[in-house]
Amino acid sequence: MGILDRLRSLGKSQPEVKEKKVVLLGLDGTPYALLKQFCADGTMPNLAKIAANSSLRQMDVSIPEVSSTSWTCFYTGMNPAQHGIFGFLDLQPNSYKIYFPNSKSVKVPALWDVLGNYGKRSVVINVPETYPAKPLNGVLISGFVATDLKKATYPPELYPTLMELQYRLDPDAQKARESKDVFLADIYDVFEKRRKTILQLFDQEKWSLFIGTVTETDRLHHFMWDALVNPNHPYHSGFIEFYRRVDKLIGEVYDRLDNNTTFMMCSDHGFTSLDQQVYLNYWLKQNGYLNFTSEQPKSVEEIGPGSRAFALDPTRIYINLKGKYPQGTVEPGAEYERLRAELAAGLKEISSNGKTAIKKVFMKEDVFQGPLMDQAPDLIVLSNYGFDMKGATNKQTLMDKEIFTGMHTQDDAHFLINRKDIKDKKPHICDIAPTIMKELGVAIPSEITGVAL
Amino acid sequence: MSDKGFTLWFTGLSGAGKTTLAHLVETELRHRGLKVEILDGDVVRTNLSKGLGFSKEDRDTNIRRIGFVCHLLSRNGVAAISAAISPYREIRDEVRKMIGDFVEVYVHCPLEVCAQRDVKGLYAKAMAGQIPGFTGVSDPYEAPLNPEVMVDSSKETPEESAKKIIHKLEEMGYVPKPADEVYSEEEEEEVKRRLEELGYF
Numbered sequence: 001m002g003i004l005d006r007l008r009s010l011g012k013s014q015p016e017v018k019e020k021k022v023v024l025l026g027l028d029g030t031p032y033a034l035l036k037q038f039c040a041d042g043t044m045p046n047l048a049k050i051a052a053n054s055s056l057r058q059m060d061v062s063i064p065e066v067s068s069t070s071w072t073c074f075y076t077g078m079n080p081a082q083h084g085i086f087g088f089l090d091l092q093p094n095s096y097k098i099y100f101p102n103s104k105s106v107k108v109p110a111l112w113d114v115l116g117n118y119g120k121r122s123v124v125i126n127v128p129e130t131y132p133a134k135p136l137n138g139v140l141i142s143g144f145v146a147t148d149l150k151k152a153t154y155p156p157e158l159y160p161t162l163m164e165l166q167y168r169l170d171p172d173a174q175k176a177r178e179s180k181d182v183f184l185a186d187i188y189d190v191f192e193k194r195r196k197t198i199l200q201l202f203d204q205e206k207w208s209l210f211i212g213t214v215t216e217t218d219r220l221h222h223f224m225w226d227a228l229v230n231p232n233h234p235y236h237s238g239f240i241e242f243y244r245r246v247d248k249l250i251g252e253v254y255d256r257l258d259n260n261t262t263f264m265m266c267s268d269h270g271f272t273s274l275d276q277q278v279y280l281n282y283w284l285k286q287n288g289y290l291n292f293t294s295e296q297p298k299s300v301e302e303i304g305p306g307s308r309a310f311a312l313d314p315t316r317i318y319i320n321l322k323g324k325y326p327q328g329t330v331e332p333g334a335e336y337e338r339l340r341a342e343l344a345a346g347l348k349e350i351s352s353n354g355k356t357a358i359k360k361v362f363m364k365e366d367v368f369q370g371p372l373m374d375q376a377p378d379l380i381v382l383s384n385y386g387f388d389m390k391g392a393t394n395k396q397t398l399m400d401k402e403i404f405t406g407m408h409t410q411d412d413a414h415f416l417i418n419r420k421d422i423k424d425k426k427p428h429i430c431d432i433a434p435t436i437m438k439e440l441g442v443a444i445p446s447e448i449t450g451v452a453l
Numbered sequence: 454m455s456d457k458g459f460t461l462w463f464t465g466l467s468g469a470g471k472t473t474l475a476h477l478v479e480t481e482l483r484h485r486g487l488k489v490e491i492l493d494g495d496v497v498r499t500n501l502s503k504g505l506g507f508s509k510e511d512r513d514t515n516i517r518r519i520g521f522v523c524h525l526l527s528r529n530g531v532a533a534i535s536a537a538i539s540p541y542r543e544i545r546d547e548v549r550k551m552i553g554d555f556v557e558v559y560v561h562c563p564l565e566v567c568a569q570r571d572v573k574g575l576y577a578k579a580m581a582g583q584i585p586g587f588t589g590v591s592d593p594y595e596a597p598l599n600p601e602v603m604v605d606s607s608k609e610t611p612e613e614s615a616k617k618i619i620h621k622l623e624e625m626g627y628v629p630k631p632a633d634e635v636y637s638e639e640e641e642e643e644v645k646r647r648l649e650e651l652g653y654f
Contacts, residue, residue, distance in 0.1 A: 088648050089653070089654060094480060094612060100648075104629075131635075147643045147647075148640065170647070177650075313653045372483075374483075390652065
């Protein structure tokens with residue numbers, strides 16, 4: 001361009017550079033295998049069309065593969081020994097007293113906090129482990145285990161809108177025990193109200209990052225996975241219909257995107273059929289590692305003298321260390337290591353009908369890294385498909401089956417991004433936050449353990 | 454809650470329980486999201502104050518050095534915990550003045566109880582005359598006149614004392630309430646119910 005042209009261009013408005021944006025739809029507990037099936041068999045035509053020009057990958061999630069831990073890995077890009085969420089419940093320090101971790105227990109910034117430092121606004125709907133709602137640059141409606149919609153809403157001015165939309169935090173899982181018809185209707189109801197809220201906030205709010213998460217999928221899978229697996233099940237069509245509605249939402253969101261917006265989807269774990277529930281505290285008791293002060297202990301708070309180990313839901317085992325717990329019996333050092341090895345070997349022997357229940361037993365240092373290692377469980381169990389680990393304290397049997405027909409999987413979550421050129425690796429849920437930061441041109445903090453895809 | 458640092462200063466006879474309490478409090482403070490560092494008297498004497506003895510002059514120098522480091526940590530948002538005998542009132546007050554955000558914890562324990570515990574085997578040696586200038590036996594200990602917290606390790610469990618200290622720090626605004634107080638009692642029951650329904654509790 002010559003000098004005269006440059007002079008002529010001065011003062012003329014430059015073409016507007018549209019800001020990059022990211023949309024992520026979360027489907028709690030939706031396995032990669034299921035989405036592939038539904039893309040292939042016509043249940044989810046919108047997703048099938050999107051997936052044809054996208055990267056839809058099977059993804060690994062946190063260990064333990066429970067929503068509170070996994071979603072926190074998602075929104076921080078860090079592992080539990082950094083963010084501090086190891087499960088839906090945890091123990092107060094130096095105590096067997098249980099408490100319920102929440103957003104205030106998360107020790108590191110969320111993805112939207114990092115984006116906020118760059119002036120980027122986020123809308124975050126229904127991500128578990130974000131209750132109570134903390135201030136951010138944007139809008140946040142907390143997910144599970146939110147109990148009070150007012151405390152789950154930021155900014156508070158959004159609350160009347162949510163009341164008008166009749167927004168509901170969660171389906172009533174109690175209904176699954178009363179009537180599957182009523183439960184399914186409740187799932188549809190919560191989803192419809194969530195869908196309307198997602199679309200309204202999508203259209204009305206300014207944002208660089210939009211996250212809308214559906215958790216009704218997880219509730220459906222826990223109680224009615226058998227309805228999916230058996231085409232002759234009376235609720236099979238009801239299950240399929242729900243996913244058609246999810247597909248409709250995917251299409252409605254995708255159709256709103258412009259060329260500057262990256263579209264992503266993910267889940268926090270997969271699902272598979274549940275054959276047996278396995279009670280780790282029962283196993284510990286039967287093998288002399290644990291005793292309680294009552295016949296029907298309600299929790300590990302009733303731990304008895306001489307106990308060497310106990311379990312917390314779903315897959316966590318803690319050594320009753322001297323100096324760490326009030327009734328600790330195990331010496332740190334050699335005794336601790338011997339006991340861990342002994343437990344790992346014993347746990348791997350648990351089986352039913354010739355099938356081994358446990359795929360792998362991890363030591364804490366195998367899967368966690370960070371300043372909160374002291375808080376981490378000492379062993380973590382990864383089960384084989386079909387065996388669902390539980391931390392119940394009052395069971396009188398090693399294994400049984402209750403109302404649940406589906407269980408979480410750690411290695412079959414899904415991740416989708418609407419481009420083909422991504423890293424040739426199996427994604428991990430910690431990779432999503434840095435991937436979003438990269439898409440939005442934001443520097444990735446060095447503490448983040450995930451890798452941008 | 455801000456990232457305001459402060460210094461938690463334990464003082465008391467050898468074996469009274471300063472180190473035990475320091476570690477209990479440290480765990481709880483980390484659980485609540487604070488950055489914490491402990492300067493333990495025994496540990497400091499192997500590095501920062503290596504070579505210093507137990508004359509009054511050397512003890513004063515030791516405490517001033519610990520106080521200086523606590524000051525640096527506190528003004529950078531860290532909860533600095535000192536667990537050293539620090540027997541002289543004047544020097545403790547000097548450190549308090551330097552730091553400002555200073556919380557003194559007097560760990561009281563009668564001399565005879567400390568001597569009975571004799572966790573490091575030092576009281577027996579001191580009483581046999583093998584260790585000159587041993588605080589409480591042959592050297593003075595000046596108890597604080599107005600500590601922010603006083604605990605009695607001969608009457609309370611370490612957990613009870615730690616709770617008292619944490620409560621005081623909450624009252625003084627240095628430490629946020631724990632995350633497990635987010636839920637009211639009714640809400641906690643509701644959370645339990647919902648987790649039970651999904652098989653988590």
